[in-house]
Amino acid sequence: MTRLEFLKSMGFTGSALMALLTSCVHEEDTVVNALSLSGTTTTTPSTTTTGTSNSTVTSGTTTNGTDLISIKNRLLTIDLTSSAASALKTVGGYITQNGIVVAQSTAGVYVAATQTCSHEPKKAIMFNKTEYYCTQHGARFDLTGKGKNSFGSKGITVYKTATDGKTLVVYS
Structure with a gap:
């Protein structure tokens, strides 16, 4: 409707x-043609996205030299080999967990942001192709959290990510 x-x-x-x-x-x-979610918290769009990386894979540690074990201020730890994280295996795929939207923006590059919109404090943020999108009022945010329209003018909080290829850590 x-x-x-x-x-x-x-x-x-x-x-x-x-x-x-x-x-x-x-x-x-x-207007952004948002993805339809039919009762699940994950979805996998079929289009390729672009974005920036906080870190990428090299054996055991990330390219910025961060050992995953040493990361403090963890918000989420995701086992990328689990079926619960299957949407993250596809570029453009995302999951929502503990109030955080985590997506694979380009091959091996993960981005994360709060699920709570700054326009009105509702957990309605999702990942949509190359941006974050609020399904309530159409607020749009780039991958750095900056608003792309008037509804998103306050921006949203984005988080750092690090992965070793098997585990993804979202932290502040």
Whole structure:
């Protein structure tokens, strides 16, 4: 159901309807065809994405020299070989866990951000191709957390990631 259909079903008509439809829209806002989630917390889009890496794989430690064991301020530790992390095996795939969205943005490059939108504090952030997207109001954020439209103007928190190829650590 679109916002127009919803407002009409609530009895809004004429100028009241137009006022409601235009009250939250800004010229720079665009519509993103978001992925449909049917009751799961993971999805795998079929398009390739781009992004930046916090670290990538070299035997046992990350390319920035970080030993995964030495990472403090861990927020998540994900076993990339588990079936629960299967969406992360595909570029563009993502999972949500403990209020964090984790995605593989390009081959071997993982990004992570809070699932809570800064526009309104709802856990509605998902990964959508090359950006984070709020399914509630259309707030858009780049992979660094910077807002891409007026709804996302406050930005979101992004986290560091490190992997050795088998384990992915999300930390602050």
